[in-house]
Amino acid sequence: MQYLALIYAAPENAPRYGTPEFSAMMAGYTSFTAELKARGAFVAGDGLKPVETATSVRLRGGKVETMDGPFAETKEHLGGYYLIEVPDLDAAIKVAAMIPTAGFGTIELRPVMVY
C-alpha cells in the first residue's frame, strides 16, 4: 500500500536554523531518507518552504480567487511529505515514527486511493 506521510509542526517547536539541534535534525532526515530508499519504501519526498510563501487558490463563479497563506488556520503547519510504499498500516506507523519531526510535531498518515 502507498501512504502519504504529511509532516506537521508548530514553527516555535522546531529547532532554529543554525543551531546544533537544527543540524542534527537535518542529518536525521538525510539518514532517514537513505534508509527508506535502501528498504525500497521510498516513492517520493520533499520539504516545503514555510507557510508565509503559501498561496491558496479557489475558483468561485468562474473567477480565480487567491489568498495569502494556507487554507486552514492551524497551529501546526505542513512542512513536508513522504510518499511511501509499505505492506500495511503497522509498517507505515514504524516509518512515520522514524521521521525526525515526529519528535516534536505530528505525522499524518493517509492511505493513497487506488482507482
Place this chain on the structure above:
Amino acid sequence: MPTPGPVAALTQALRADRGRILAALIARVRDFQLAEDALQDAAASALIHWTRSGAPDNPMAWLIRVAFRKAIDRLRRMQRDAAQTAALTVLARDEAEEEAQLITDERLRLIFTCCHPALDAKSRVALTLRTIAGLSTAEIARAFLDSEPTMAQRLTRAKTRLREAGIPFAVPDPEDWADRLQSVLAVVYLIFNAGYTAGPAEPRDLCAEAIFLARLLSDLRPGEAEVEGCLALMLLTHARAAARTDGAGATVPLAAQDHSLWDRAAVAEGLALIDTAMTRHTPGPYQTKAAIAACHVQGDTPDWPQIAALYASLLRLEPTAVVQLNHAVALAETGALGQALAMLADLAPVLQDYQPYHAALAEYLTRADSLDAARAAYDRAIALAASSADAAYLRSRRNLLPN
C-alpha cells in the same frame, strides 16, 4: 444420539462458532463487512439446504466454505477489485478440493486486529464484543448506554477504517508484542469493568464475556504471564460477585462480605493462575493487580502491608492517580492514617469527579474524627455514585456518623 433439527444446528453453530467462522473468513477476504455479509448469505442458504437434506457433519466447515463462495459472488457483483476476485476464486477451488478438514483457528489475529491501537478505545471494545464474543449491536449499545443506531454506525465506521487505513489482519511482530498485548488486555479489562459497574442486572454478563475472552487468549497463546495475570485478576474479582450486594441491593465492602458466598472454584483457579504467571518472571501490571486481589481473598483479614508494597510497585508500572489512591488506602489500613490523608489531599484536584476517591476520603476523615469534612465527602461520593447499590451503601455509612 438424535441429530438436531436444521434450525437448531444453525443457531448452535452461529452461537458457538461465530468468532471462528468470521476469523477464518476475514483471514481470506481481508474485509470485516464483506465477511459478515457473506456469513449472513451463507446462513440463509444453510436454512434451505439443511432443511432439504439435513445438517452437515461439520456445520462450521460448511458455513465457512459457503460463506467464502458468497463473498466471491459479492466481490464479482461489486466488480471492485478484479485481481482480488481472481485470486480468491483460485483459493476457493483449492480449498474445495481439500474439503476443509482442518480449519486453522484465526481468532488470535482477529483479536489483535479488533484491538489495534489505530482504532479509538470505544470502537475496539465494541468490535471485540461484536466479532469475537458475538454480542448483538443492541446488546453492546445497551451495555455502553448508546442508542442502537449510534453503536451500529460506530461499528460500521470501525470496519471501514480497518479496511481503508490498511490495518493488518495479523498477530504483531515480536518487538511490538508486549505493547500490543497490553492494548488487547486493556480492551478485555474495560469489558470486565463495564460488567462489574453494571452489576448482575444486565441480560449479558460482560464480566463473563471478558473472562471468556481472556481464556480464549490463554488457549490461543499459552504461557503469557500477563494474560494469566489478567484472567486471574478477573476470576478473583468475579468470585466475590454474589457477596458484593446485600439483600436490599446495597454494596457490601470487602471487609464486611460473607466469605461463604464467594465462588471457591474461581478463587482457587485465580490463585493457581497467578502462581503460574509469577514463575515466568515477566512482571506486568495485570499480574501485580492479580496479586493484590489474591491478598484480599486469602486469610481472614487482608495482608495490608503486603498490599501497600504491591501498590508501590504497581505505581512504577502505572503511575496514575487511581493507583496512588489505592496505595493511600492500603497505607491507611496499615495504620499510617496521617500519611494517607496527606496523600489524599494531594490527589484532590485530579480525582475530584471520582466517586471512590470521595468514599475513601470520607472513611479516613471519619477515622481521623474530622466529621464535618467526612460528611461533605460522603455527600460528594453519593452524588457521583454510578449505581444505586453504591449510593445505598454510602448513604448508610453517612448515617452512621454522630451528629
